Amino acid sequence: EPEVTQTPSHQVTQMGQEVILRCVPISNHLYFYWYRQILGQKVEFLVSFYNNEISEKSEIFDDQFSVERPDGSNFTLKIRSTKLEDSAMYFCASKGRTGTYEQYFGPGTRLTVT
């Protein structure tokens, strides 16, 4: 069964450093998303990506964040200058065609900023 994969599973970085989280969505999906979950809190939407551009972003997704689909398979989230409060689980998700609703999530990347 196709699945969303994410690398790395755990990333430790120092405050102020740049990190890139990587995702490979399900191959025939068209919509891509990043969510995050701070420990003990709910899963929060960050950004959606469709047709090679950002289609929607939350207030969390400020100028320090960017997303890219550099080739036909990878989908990346970059945090330019990490802060302590960026420590969280980051989940990538993908969805099939327009009009479908079910999103399929990857296992997540645990980001720890020290």
Place this chain on the structure above:
Amino acid sequence: DQQVKQNSPSLSVQEGRISILNCDYTNSMFDYFLWYKKYPAEGPTFLISISSIKDKNEDGRFTVFLNKSAKHLSLHIVPSQPGDSAVYFCAASRGDYGGSQGNLIFGKGTKLSVKP
């Protein structure tokens, strides 16, 4: 701004009995609702969904009920099994229209423990 609320942080049920997980929402624009199951250190796994034009959807042991007038939905698991022990998230979507690209708004989750 909690558009999706799960007011019970935890629920404990005996194996074989029914588990009922509840969810309330405030935004009338939501037109699709989903339940996800999450184990520790894993991503959310899609379980079952329901369109706002329906009031019930069933898939095996899992049934979701939607009461649109009360802005309330519930997930029933019958019979409950120890393997069902996980955190269950309710999520809502406005679909791919009106500027939204189907992003999901999640509740805080309910931790279900099914005891043998």
